[in-house]
Amino acid sequence: MQYPRIELFAPGHRGCAGCGAAIIVRQILKVAGKDTIVTTPTGCLEVFSTPYPETSWKVPWIHVAFECAGAVASGIESAIKVLKRKRGKFKDRKINVIAIGGDGGTADIGFQSLSGAMERGHNILYIMYDNEAYMNTGIQRSSATPLYASTTTTPAGKISKGEDRPKKDMAMIMAAHGVPYVATACVSYPDDLMRKVKKALSIEGPKFIHVLQPCTTGWGFPPEKTIEIGRLAVETGVFPLYEIEYGEFRLTYRPAKRKPVKEYIRAQKRYRHLTDEDIERLQKYIDEKCKLLGL
Amino acid sequence: MVNIAAIIYEPGNSVRNKTGGWRTFRPILDIKKCIKCEKCYIFCPEGAIQEDIDGNFIIDYDYCKGCLICEHECPVKAITRVREEK
Amino acid sequence: MKKVITGTSAAAEAVRLADVDVIAAYPITPQTTCVEKLAEFIANGELDAEYIKVESEHSAMAACIGAAATGVRTFTATASQGLALMHELLFIAAGMRLPIVMLVANRALSAPINIWCDHQDSISQRDTGWIQIYAESNQETLDSVIQAYKIAENENVLLPVMVCIDGFILTHTVEPVEIPDEKKVREYLGVYEPKHAYLDPDRPITQGPVGVPECYMETRKQIEKAMENAKKVIKDVNEEYYNIFGRKYGNGLVEAYNLENADTVLVAMGSVCGTIKDVIDKMENVGLLRVRCFRPFPKEDIRKFLENAENIAVIDKNISLGFNKGALGIEISSVLKNKKICNYIAGLGGRDVRIEDIKFIIDHVRKADDDETVWVNCKE
Amino acid sequence: MIEIRFHGRGGQGAVTAARILAKAAFYDGKYCQAFPFFGVERRGAPVKAFTRIDDKPIRLRCQIYEPDYIVVQDSTLLDVVNVFEGLKKDGAVIINTVKDMEFDYKTYCIDATGIALEVLGVPIVNTAMVGAFAGATKLVSLESIKKAILETFSGKLGEKNALAAEKAYNEIIKKYGE
Numbered sequence: 018m019q020y021p022r023i024e025l026f027a028p029g030h031r032g033c034a035g036c037g038a039a040i041i042v043r044q045i046l047k048v049a050g051k052d053t054i055v056t057t058p059t060g061c062l063e064v065f066s067t068p069y070p071e072t073s074w075k076v077p078w079i080h081v082a083f084e085c086a087g088a089v090a091s092g093i094e095s096a097i098k099v100l101k102r103k104r105g106k107f108k109d110r111k112i113n114v115i116a117i118g119g120d121g122g123t124a125d126i127g128f129q130s131l132s133g134a135m136e137r138g139h140n141i142l143y144i145m146y147d148n149e150a151y152m153n154t155g156i157q158r159s160s161a162t163p164l165y166a167s168t169t170t171t172p173a174g175k176i177s178k179g180e181d182r183p184k185k186d187m188a189m190i191m192a193a194h195g196v197p198y199v200a201t202a203c204v205s206y207p208d209d210l211m212r213k214v215k216k217a218l219s220i221e222g223p224k225f226i227h228v229l230q231p232c233t234t235g236w237g238f239p240p241e242k243t244i245e246i247g248r249l250a251v252e253t254g255v256f257p258l259y260e261i262e263y264g265e266f267r268l269t270y271r272p273a274k275r276k277p278v279k280e281y282i283r284a285q286k287r288y289r290h291l292t293d294e295d296i297e298r299l300q301k302y303i304d305e306k307c308k309l310l311g312l
Numbered sequence: 313m314v315n316i317a318a319i320i321y322e323p324g325n326s327v328r329n330k331t332g333g334w335r336t337f338r339p340i341l342d343i344k345k346c347i348k349c350e351k352c353y354i355f356c357p358e359g360a361i362q363e364d365i366d367g368n369f370i371i372d373y374d375y376c377k378g379c380l381i382c383e384h385e386c387p388v389k390a391i392t393r394v395r396e397e398k
Numbered sequence: 399m400k401k402v403i404t405g406t407s408a409a410a411e412a413v414r415l416a417d418v419d420v421i422a423a424y425p426i427t428p429q430t431t432c433v434e435k436l437a438e439f440i441a442n443g444e445l446d447a448e449y450i451k452v453e454s455e456h457s458a459m460a461a462c463i464g465a466a467a468t469g470v471r472t473f474t475a476t477a478s479q480g481l482a483l484m485h486e487l488l489f490i491a492a493g494m495r496l497p498i499v500m501l502v503a504n505r506a507l508s509a510p511i512n513i514w515c516d517h518q519d520s521i522s523q524r525d526t527g528w529i530q531i532y533a534e535s536n537q538e539t540l541d542s543v544i545q546a547y548k549i550a551e552n553e554n555v556l557l558p559v560m561v562c563i564d565g566f567i568l569t570h571t572v573e574p575v576e577i578p579d580e581k582k583v584r585e586y587l588g589v590y591e592p593k594h595a596y597l598d599p600d601r602p603i604t605q606g607p608v609g610v611p612e613c614y615m616e617t618r619k620q621i622e623k624a625m626e627n628a629k630k631v632i633k634d635v636n637e638e639y640y641n642i643f644g645r646k647y648g649n650g651l652v653e654a655y656n657l658e659n660a661d662t663v664l665v666a667m668g669s670v671c672g673t674i675k676d677v678i679d680k681m682e683n684v685g686l687l688r689v690r691c692f693r694p695f696p697k698e699d700i701r702k703f704l705e706n707a708e709n710i711a712v713i714d715k716n717i718s719l720g721f722n723k724g725a726l727g728i729e730i731s732s733v734l735k736n737k738k739i740c741n742y743i744a745g746l747g748g749r750d751v752r753i754e755d756i757k758f759i760i761d762h763v764r765k766a767d768d769d770e771t772v773w774v775n776c777k778e
Numbered sequence: 779m780i781e782i783r784f785h786g787r788g789g790q791g792a793v794t795a796a797r798i799l800a801k802a803a804f805y806d807g808k809y810c811q812a813f814p815f816f817g818v819e820r821r822g823a824p825v826k827a828f829t830r831i832d833d834k835p836i837r838l839r840c841q842i843y844e845p846d847y848i849v850v851q852d853s854t855l856l857d858v859v860n861v862f863e864g865l866k867k868d869g870a871v872i873i874n875t876v877k878d879m880e881f882d883y884k885t886y887c888i889d890a891t892g893i894a895l896e897v898l899g900v901p902i903v904n905t906a907m908v909g910a911f912a913g914a915t916k917l918v919s920l921e922s923i924k925k926a927i928l929e930t931f932s933g934k935l936g937e938k939n940a941l942a943a944e945k946a947y948n949e950i951i952k953k954y955g956e
Contacts, residue, residue, distance in 0.1 A: 027324030028375035035379035067607035085460030092464025095448035133453035241380035571813035672837030
């Protein structure tokens with residue numbers, strides 16, 4: 018038996034067929050276990066998992082607003098501390114406080130709140146499931162949208178190649194907060210992702226994991242390819258997997274030979290406007306980034 | 313009656329929402345070919361693939377939305393697709 | 399024990415006495431001295447609480463929501479721009495039925511930027527589902543914060559409460575305040591033990607789900623019902639508090655002052671009521687109806703107490719731009735039929751409301767033929 | 779009701795002086811209120827603070843326009859602001875100066891800077907001025923002033939400030955009689 022059998026995210030949710038976010042949540046909760054409280058900012062996950070009177074969550078869960086998951090998690094963590102200290106509740110139990118937010122709720126509107134929570138040193142784990150755009154509202158660009166991706170607010174057109182800015186590097190920004198643990202992970206590598214969640218939860222203080230989540234609807238690929246696309250992102254070096262533990266950087270996966278970025282790009286509709294020359298430029302950009310990480 | 317603050321007190325009660333009706337294609341798992349690598353299990357967005365008491369993986373068609381990640385990821389082609397027909 | 403302290407210190411003392419568990423706050427004038435005092439209490443071991451030094455008022459309220467939803471007693475304080483920044487979360491705190499208590503040090507809103515007192519900040523949060531209590535003195539500030547927990551945590555209410563005090567006029571003024579016995583207050587309040595909402599792995603509930611059209615309206619109606627319930631609870635708490643601590647404020651919702659035989663009645667909120675009382679003590683047939691609780695709005699009491707008034711002068715330290723009336727003026731007019739009600743916009747942005755201004759208002763309303771709005775002591 | 783207005787410069791502790799006076803009145807069994815006039819002034823700019831003292835609870839919340847007393851912490855303020863504005867005809871002035879000044883009001887001159895420099899080593903005159911006020915008006919007792927000062931400043935600093943107040947108090951009595 019490879020994976021824990023515990024299921025804390027129930028079926029019946031309204032996620033798209035092939036939704037990577039749902040897979041990520043299943044994987045997270047398998048390692049986090051029952052003694053976990055989850056907060057989710059507004060976003061796809063929040064919406065598809067809790068249309069009243071139904072919930073898919075089997076752990077205590079709370080949604081407050083779009084831009085404040087970091088602060089909400091801070092409040093929960095502080096309350097647990099107080100309950101332990103003043104009332105003897107949860108005595109000798111480790112209660113995990115996990116925020117699971119999309120890239121919009123994390124890298125954009127929730128960025129300040131997240132930064133505050135990380136800087137203050139709360140014992141929380143923040144997981145960003147990154148589908149590289151505002152999928153909940155219909156594929157608008159976020160600061161996590163990668164270069165050249167076409168979204169509804171950065172559409173490719175006669176004079177536009179889609180998004181004109183490179184992706185914001187959230188993991189490195191979080192690492193700059195000096196938190197004890199930062200990692201990147203991808204839905205397609207469950208062993209790696211689950212090991213990182215487990216490790217993060219064993220560390221006291223603020224932790225951040227950036228998880229890539231290919232989105233069938235937003236990226237434009239058939240639902241069965243969610244895992245394959247994620248794998249391509251990693252194998253091409255578009256999305257390197259690493260962890261930074263107490264400031265020490267370590268690649269956690271090194272492709273035997275990096276695949277051409279073209280394979281990843283051509284598999285998605287959001288990039289279909291790109292010419293071979295465009296992809297060549299992207300390849301160069303990715304090569305440089307990989308070189309920096311020693312990949 | 314709506315609960316105070318619309319709090320939901322029944323954990324995981326979305327199970328009453330059977331999403332099997334979403335399917336266009338139905339994955340069929342051939343347990344004879346299955347090598348129990350658990351890929352379909354860990355990659356199913358619905359958690360609709362579970363082990364039965366004999367240790368075989370079975371697909372819960374009440375919830376399977378027919379995304380076919382399982383079919384696509386199966387290393388031994390133990391899962392195949394058929395058109396849903398009414 | 400009596401101490402000469404500021405309004406913000408009085409609020410902080412109340413928070414200490416209430417044994418609050420989690421405080422999340424961000425500094426803003428003229429509230430800051432409150433959260434500084436609380437930091438001092440914690441630093442000296444006089445209050446055992448987690449103090450989250452958040453990076454904005456938005457996060458202050460979000461952290462309070464997170465903590466309150468985990469089942470502990472919470473407090474924050476803010477003013478003006480900070481309260482405005484919290485706006486969307488105020489709806490959420492009320493919608494999630496979390497008994498958060500907040501001190502609002504009333505201050506004008508930008509632009510132009512102004513740090514001084516008026517009520518525009520809290521009045522602008524009128525419809526968020528928060529109970530609003532306006533205190534007249536530092537003593538009432540302390541008592542109201544303690545009472546706020548009793549009211550907010552009442553099972554028939556379960557709504558957040560903001561205690562509003564006039565910036566500088568109370569926050570930075572020292573005066574004698576009776577500080578009740580800690581043990582007595584803690585006995586009175588007890589420990590907050592929610593039945594409806596708390597995050598606990600042993601009882602995994604979902605808080606803050608998607609309120610689909612089939613349920614949303616009901617949740618709003620439930621809050622309205624809770625507001626209605628709050629009227630009685632606030633009155634009861636006012637009495638109960640009097641019996642234990644020896645102080646009460648009118649009937650809890652409104653305070654009637656010199657209303658017998660009054661043909662002219664001033665209606666106002668907050669610290670200006672003290673000045674009004676001093677002025678009308680020396681006059682004939684002038685009374686004051688102090689609205690202590692703005693939400694829930696005490697319609698019934700207002701009708702009852704203003705029944706015999708001929709000249710009603712409503713003083714507002716806020717303005718509904720485009721309607722040329724203050725919020726209290728609008729609401730009093732909607733509650734009373736066939737009455738002459740003049741609205742006086744006064745004290746915006748820290749403009750002092752002087753004795754002569756009160757005298758002017760009384761004189762003006764008595765002479766007025768019809769409803770009128772007057773900007774008091776305001777140049778063209 | 780007695781109303782007192784303090785004039786000082788930002789950083790000289792006029793607000794603290796107003797509060798110490800209020801607390802002292804409270805220790806004498808009276809009701810009191812003290813509040814600043816908060817502007818945007820920083821260190822050095824002219825500032826005002828107010829104290830009210832009464833035998834019954836004080837409800838008035840407006841500023842003080844016709845004070846019974848003014849306390850001028852810095853005589854150079856005379857050139858900058860009209861410190862006498864609204865002062866009642868039978869009101870009095872307590873002013874920090876090395877000179878013997880005469881105004882249209884009963885005037886008490888005190889070299890509070892001298893006392894502050896001697897006792898505290900810094901020219902912060904607020905506690906000396908409160909002591910002088912007590913000596914001049916007898917509205918509050920020296921004991922209560924000292925108690926309020928010791929409550930405001932901890933340890934040695936409190937003791938020194940209480941001494942400064944006492945010196946100023948005695949100085950005024952010596953100069954103007956009981």
